[in-house]
Amino acid sequence: MSHDCLFCKIAHHEIPAKVVFEDDEFIAFHDINPAAPVHLLLVPKHHVGSLADIGTNDGAWLARMMQLVPRLAFENGANPLPAGGFRMVANAGLEGGQEVDHLHFHILGGARPWNKRAAPAA
Known part of the structure; x- marks a missing residue:
């Protein structure tokens, strides 16, 4: 755990979040x-700075993390395939758009206001 890391504090229930x-x-x-x-x-509960810090020994837990993405997306309201779907984003570093220095996947789903195609019915 990094003691000044926002996501470490959330993972250890020192800061509330809608889990x-x-x-x-x-x-x-x-x-x-x-x-x-x-x-x-x-977010992994152990501190990892970003995808740029992933090493050869990180494959097993990273695979388990990736396997959670579709499940969490669909269980939390992403529209089903084939018309629906979700997006997973992982930013790395300042120029990559990372705002919190702890590896995290953004899981995004649902209708997009900027999408010109009609969103599927829920």
Whole structure:
């Protein structure tokens, strides 16, 4: 745990969040500034700075984290495939748009106001 890391503090319940999933390795919660109707953050409980810090020994837990993404997206309101779907984004570094120095996946779903195609019925 990094003692000055926002997501470490959320993962250890030192800061409240609207949690939708938690196990021994990961925590997922609603983004406080959502960019889509469904906007979750999936965070490993152990501190990892970004995807740029992933090493050769990180494959197993990273695979488990990736496997959670579709489940969390659909359980939290992303429209079903094939017309629906979700987006997963991981920013790395300042120029990559990362605002919190702790690896996290943005899971986004639901109708997009900028999408010219009609959104599927829920």
